[in-house]
Each structure stands twice: as C-alpha cells, then as structure tokens.
Amino acid sequence: MITARRLRRRFYDRETGLVARELLGMHLVHRDGDILRVARIVETEAYLGPHDLAAHSARGLTPRTQPMFGPPGHAYVYLIYGMHHCFNVVTEAEGHAAAVLVRAVEPVANVAGRTAGPGLLCRAMGIDRRLNGRDLVGDELFIARPPRRERLVIVRRPRIGVDYAGTWASRLLRFYIKGNRFISRL
DNA sequence: TGCACGATGAAC
DNA sequence: TTCATCGTGCAC
Numbered sequence: 207m208i209t210a211r212r213l214r215r216r217f218y219d220r221e222t223g224l225v226a227r228e229l230l231g232m233h234l235v236h237r238d239g240d241i242l243r244v245a246r247i248v249e250t251e252a253y254l255g256p257h258d259l260a261a262h263s264a265r266g267l268t269p270r271t272q273p274m275f276g277p278p279g280h281a282y283v284y285l286i287y288g289m290h291h292c293f294n295v296v297t298e299a300e301g302h303a304a305a306v307l308v309r310a311v312e313p314v315a316n317v318a319g320r321t322a323g324p325g326l327l328c329r330a331m332g333i334d335r336r337l338n339g340r341d342l343v344g345d346e347l348f349i350a351r352p353p354r355r356e357r358l359v360i361v362r363r364p365r366i367g368v369d370y371a372g373t374w375a376s377r378l379l380r381f382y383i384k385g386n387r388f389i390s391r392l
Numbered sequence: 393t394g395c396a397c398g399a400t401g402a403a404c
Numbered sequence: 405t406t407c408a409t410c411g412t413g414c415a416c
Contacts, residue, residue, distance in 0.1 A: 251399070260399070270412060288410030290400050307399055325400050367399055390400095 208235060208244070211350040215343050218278035222297040222304040226252040227381050229295070231358050233350045234311055238332040245311035245321060245331060246352065249382035249389050251365045253294075255304040260371035263303035273339045274303045281347060283328070283338040290325025291334050295342060295349070309366070309380070312388045323390040359384040366391060 213232070218225060229247050236243045253261035262284070263274045273282040273296055282294040282305050294305040311321045311331070319330040328334065333347070340347050362378040369375050382389050 253399075262399075265413070268413065284399090285411060286398060287400050287408080288398090289408070292399060294399085309399085320401095323400070365399070370398090 208233070208242075208350050209345060209348070211353075212343070212348045213279075213350065215277075215279045218295060218297050218342070219299060220297065222252045222254050222306060223379060225295070225297045226250040226306045226379070227360055229306060229308070229349065230360060230381060230383050231352055231356060233314060233352055234308065234331065235348050235350055236331050236333060236337075237346050238316075241316050241332075243316045243331050244314040245317045245327065246314055247308055247310075247349070248312050248386045249308075249310035249380070251307040251309055251381070252379040253305050253307065254379070255298070255302055258304075258371075259374045260365060260368035261304070263305075267303075271303070274305050275301055276339070279342045281337050281340040281342060283333060283335050285335060286325070291328035292324040293328050293333050293337075310382070310386075310388050310390045312386065322388045 229250050232247050234245050256263045262271045267275050277300040280296045294307045296305050298304045309324050311327045317330050321327040321330045342348050361384045363380045365380045
C-alpha cells in the first residue's frame with residue numbers, strides 16, 4: 207500500500223525552503239473516486255510567510271488564504287486568472303502562513319495530459335478547490351516517499367510570476383530536478 | 393457595489 | 405506579446 211509511505215505531519219512542520227527541496231522526487235497521490243492518480247513532483251516554489259511579499263499571506267488572513275494560516279500538512283488550493291487551479295502544501299507551525307507551490311509533476315500512474323505547470327498538473331490530476339484545506343495526512347490527497355531512494359541534482363532559481371514582489375522576486379526559492387523534461391520553464 | 397489584478401496557459 | 409476569465413481584496 208502506497209499509504210504506508212505517506213509523509214507524516216512532522217515532514218511539513220519544518221522550514222519551508224527545506225520542505226520545498228525535499229518534496230522533489232516525492233509522489234503526489236490523489237484518490238479520485240475509484241482512480242488512484244500518482245505523479246512525481248519535479249518542481250516546487252517556497253512561499254515563506256507574511257514577510258515574503260510574493261506570498262498570498264503577505265496580505266494578511268483572508269477567507270482565501272485561511273489554509274496558509276492553519277496547521278502544516280494541509281492543502282491550499284486556489285483559482286488563479288479565473289480559470290486555473292494551483293496546489294500548495296502548508297508548511298511550518300500553525301499561524302506561520304507559509305506554503306510550497308507544486309509547479310510541475312511527472313506522470314507515474316493514471317495521469318493523462320500535460321503536467322508541466324501548476325494549472326496543468328491540477329487539471330491532469332483532478333485537483334480543484336474542492337480539495338482546498340484537505341488534510342494531506344489522510345487517504346484522499348497525500349504525498350508519499352517514492353519506492354526507491356534516488357540521488358537528485360537540484361537547481362535553484364527565482365520564482366515565476368512574482369516580479370511585483372520587490373527584492374523577494376529575486377530570491378532563489380524555486381527548485382527543480384536538473385534535466386527533468388517536465389519542468390514548466392528553464 | 394465596483395473595480396483592478398493575478399504564484400497561468402495558449403494563441404498569435 | 406496579447407488575451408481569456410473570474411474570484412479576491414480593497415477602495416468607495
């Protein structure tokens with residue numbers, strides 16, 4: 207059972223940049239009705255908290271950003287540009303309001319269509335706002351260690367689409383697996 | 393109640 | 405480079 211390899215709460219209750227890096231290579235799992243969709247995480251971005259001007263939590267606690275302010279190991283799913291969903295995992299202690307955006311995945315099982323981009327991977331994996339706030343230490347939506355431990359070369363880059371965030375725009379908080387062909391942008 | 397805009401993706 | 409499309413947050 208893949209649930210035996212599921213990440214526990216304490217994995218998420220750590221520094222967000224570290225969680226973003228360690229999520230690379232992990233398997234994102236969505237029990238979508240009778241179908242178990244599995245994909246390997248290959249690209250992430252860290253959003254550190256209210257002091258990070260690129261983070262949604264920088265505008266304070268609002269109905270939308272509520273999951274970010276909640277306990278670690280929960281999903282934060284929101285709609286962007288009126289048509290695309292973005293999937294994040296909440297990190298660090300409750301109230302810290304940090305999260306990791308999953309930007310690209312590589313299909314492993316029951317995932318069809320393109321997955322190189324936050325909106326595309328949500329569509330391919332059947333993730334939408336119904337899953338907002340979902341506990342990732344559960345059976346419907348979770349992240350699990352891959353069957354084999356592998357050595358990865360990780361690339362660090364500035365985050366995508368946050369040019370408005372002043373000095374925070376240039377921080378190296380985007381991470382991806384070097385050479386992977388599912389990366390959203392080089 | 394109105395309005396500017398976005399952690400995107402696709403077309404041109 | 406432009407545009408589709410609409411929820412969110414904040415101004416009025």
